[in-house]
Amino acid sequence: MSVASEFTKGFVKENPVLRLALGLCPALAVSGSVKNALGMGASVIFVLLMSNLIVSIVRKGVPSKIRIPIFIVIIATFVTIVEMVMHAYSPALFRSLGIFVPLIVVNCIILGRAEAFASKNNPFLSIIDALGMGLGFTFALVMIATVREILGNGTWLGIQIAPASYEPVLLMILAPGAFITMGFLLAMFNWMDEIKAKKQKDANVAKAGIKMKQLERGGN
Amino acid sequence: MTMIRLGLTLMLITAIASGGLALLNNVTAPIIAEVERQEQESARNAVVSSLGGTLDTLSTIYVENGDTLRYWLVRDTQTDEVIGYVAMAQRSGYSSNVKTMCGFDSDFNVVGLQIVSQQETPGLGTRAEEPAFLEQFNGRSSATLDVTQDGGEINAITAATITSRAVTVSIREIAQRILTAVRANEAIANAPVEIAEEAVVTPAEEVGQ
Numbered sequence: 001m002s003v004a005s006e007f008t009k010g011f012v013k014e015n016p017v018l019r020l021a022l023g024l025c026p027a028l029a030v031s032g033s034v035k036n037a038l039g040m041g042a043s044v045i046f047v048l049l050m051s052n053l054i055v056s057i058v059r060k061g062v063p064s065k066i067r068i069p070i071f072i073v074i075i076a077t078f079v080t081i082v083e084m085v086m087h088a089y090s091p092a093l094f095r096s097l098g099i100f101v102p103l104i105v106v107n108c109i110i111l112g113r114a115e116a117f118a119s120k121n122n123p124f125l126s127i128i129d130a131l132g133m134g135l136g137f138t139f140a141l142v143m144i145a146t147v148r149e150i151l152g153n154g155t156w157l158g159i160q161i162a163p164a165s166y167e168p169v170l171l172m173i174l175a176p177g178a179f180i181t182m183g184f185l186l187a188m189f190n191w192m193d194e195i196k197a198k199k200q201k202d203a204n205v206a207k208a209g210i211k212m213k214q215l216e217r218g219g220n
Numbered sequence: 221m222t223m224i225r226l227g228l229t230l231m232l233i234t235a236i237a238s239g240g241l242a243l244l245n246n247v248t249a250p251i252i253a254e255v256e257r258q259e260q261e262s263a264r265n266a267v268v269s270s271l272g273g274t275l276d277t278l279s280t281i282y283v284e285n286g287d288t289l290r291y292w293l294v295r296d297t298q299t300d301e302v303i304g305y306v307a308m309a310q311r312s313g314y315s316s317n318v319k320t321m322c323g324f325d326s327d328f329n330v331v332g333l334q335i336v337s338q339q340e341t342p343g344l345g346t347r348a349e350e351p352a353f354l355e356q357f358n359g360r361s362s363a364t365l366d367v368t369q370d371g372g373e374i375n376a377i378t379a380a381t382i383t384s385r386a387v388t389v390s391i392r393e394i395a396q397r398i399l400t401a402v403r404a405n406e407a408i409a410n411a412p413v414e415i416a417e418e419a420v421v422t423p424a425e426e427v428g429q
Contacts, residue, residue, distance in 0.1 A: 032342045066226050070233050077237040084244055088251040091259065096346075098339045152343060170379055173343030 006128045010136030016109045017140035017182075018189045023109040027141055028178040030100050034157040037145035039093045041138025043082050043101060048110050048130040048137075050078045055118040056126035062119070071114045072105070079104045109137060140185075147181045148172045260321070260336060264306045267323030267332030268294045271304045282401035289397050294323075302326060305398050308336060311390035313383040314345050320387055322362075328395045330357040330365075335387070345383035353377055353384065362395035 016022045026044070030036045054074050055062075062070050083101045086094045094101065104110070113133055118126040149155055152172030154162030162168075171177050264275060273294040282289045294304035303326050310319040316339035323332035335349040347353060356374060357365070365388050366372020369381055376384035 030342075036342070063226055063229060066230055069230060073230075073233050073237050077241060080241050081244060084241075084248040084252070088248040088255065091255050095337065096342070170344070174341070 003125070003128055006125055007132040010129075010132030010134070011139060012136075012189070014133075015136045015140055015189070016112075016133055017137060017144075018185055020109075020112075021186075022112055023107045023137060024182075025103065026100050026107060027137075027144060028175065028182065030097060031141050031144040031148055031178055031181075032152070032173050033096075033149050033155075034142060034145045035093075036096055037141040038138065039097055040100060041134070041141050043086070043097075043104060044107065044109070044137055045131070045134030046082055047075065047078045047104055047107075048113060048134045049127060051075045051110055051114055052118040052126040052130035053123055055114040056121060056123040059119045067119065068111075068115070071111060071119075075110050075114070076105045109133060143185060144178065144181050147185075148177050152177055260308070263321035263334040263336050264292060264323075266334055267321050268304055268306055270331050271323070271325060273297055273303045275306065280401070280405075282397075282404065284397070284400065284404075289394075289401055291398050291401065304331060305402075307394050307398055309387075309390035309394035311386040311393070313338065313340050313348075313386035314380070315340055318348070318383060318386045318390065320390055322391050322394055324362060324395055324398070328362045328399060330360050330362055330391065333357055333387075333391070338383070340383045341380065344377065344380040347377050347380065348383050348387050353387075357388075357391065362392055365389075365392040 010016065012019070014020060017024065017027045023044075026040055030040045051071070051074050055071055058070075079102060082104070083094075086097075086101065113129060117129045121129070146156060149157075150161065151169050154160060154166050154168050169177075172181070268275060271294055273296050276293045276295065279290045279292050282291075289307070291305050291307035293302050294306060295301065296303050305324045305326075305328075307322055308319055309322050310317050312318070316337075318338040318340065319336040321334045321336050322330065325331050333354045335354070338346065338348065340346050340348065353375075360373070364372065365374060367374045367376040367381065367385050367388050369376060370385065372388065374384065374388050
């Protein structure tokens with residue numbers, strides 16, 4: 001795979017949340033507002049980037065029997081760094097993300113990428129993979145949060161966009177709203193895939209048709 | 221043999237990780253403490269700003285049945301008379317301990333409130349921080365605070381009655397505790413002269429020796 005496709009695969013083709021269905025806990029829990037989604041996305045990008053980089057660097061020295069505990073220690077270290085730095089320099093964000101910052105440790109996207117990618121590829125490609133996956137995760141979170149915040153609160157990133165007469169749908173802010181939104185987004189992604197596959201098929205059929213005609217003509 | 225090698229590898233990795241974190245913690249811990257102190261101080265100042273007095277920098281501590289109550293006095297800038305009190309109320313809400321900085325005037329009417337920390341349901345309980353909810357307490361007597369569901373006059377946040385009740389009840393309780401403490405301190409201050417003399421004499425004697 002080329003560098004560019006390693007980077008872009010995280011957005012649509014292998015989007016961690018919407019295609020691989022990984023990291024659903026934070027995707028459901030902190031997608032009630034766009035601000036929280038961006039904060040969580042940035043934290044995950046940092047942790048993913050650093051853990052992928054370190055795992056990739058030490059990949060040859062790590063005995064395969066204890067690779068998982070080693071990866072987890074590396075991940076937990078960077079999560080704790082994020083937690084301490086955020087608490088010290090951005091207390092407001094730290095307060096609104098609350099328990100979900102330490103829970104990044106168990107976000108399966110991060111361990112998943114360490115195990116599936118960084119432990120088998122060089123540091124450069126691992127960084128590209130981390131950036132793509134991290135941004136793809138953030139992209140998915142912001143999409144869910146956009147739907148939930150607009151419907152559930154009438155705002156986007158704290159800016160009032162629905163008319164004052166709009167009665168917010170409380171359900172969308174609550175946990176069920178996250179599941180419903182996510183269901184629709186997953187359906188949309190699958191549908192887009194189907195259309196793409198169909199187009200491909202149609203194109204193939206058309207190509208084959210032209211070939212047949214050419215053959216027929218040739219025969220005449 | 222391999223067991224020992226694996227163990228040592230893990231130990232090395234965890235040692236590096238914890239060493240690094242310890243170093244970072246040295247840097248961030250004082251900043252975090254300072255941030256929290258400033259947050260609480262600005263909350264204290266904010267809740268009594270309408271009284272116009274000055275806030276005592278030192279808190280008053282009152283221990284009753286092993287429970288420590290910490291509160292701050294607000295004094296009139298000119299006469300030094302106590303015109304209000306500040307304390308942090310807390311009570312468990314729906315999913316967290318809701319801490320509220322409360323300001324009272326000398327008659328224990330609410331003059332200002334600020335939620336200092338909470339981890340309630342985002343979009344529901346967290347709305348207790350909004351002025352729309354907190355402003356309805358202003359000027360009310362703390363002794364009769366209750367949400368409408370419990371027969372009071374405080375309109376709870378839609379779908380967050382538990383959080384609203386936690387805030388309301390915690391304010392009422394802290395006001396009662398401050399009142400008890402203030403009365404107890406007054407009783408000490410008005411105690412028979414004998415005790416007061418003793419308190420004055422003792423240090424003098426010490427100096428003499």
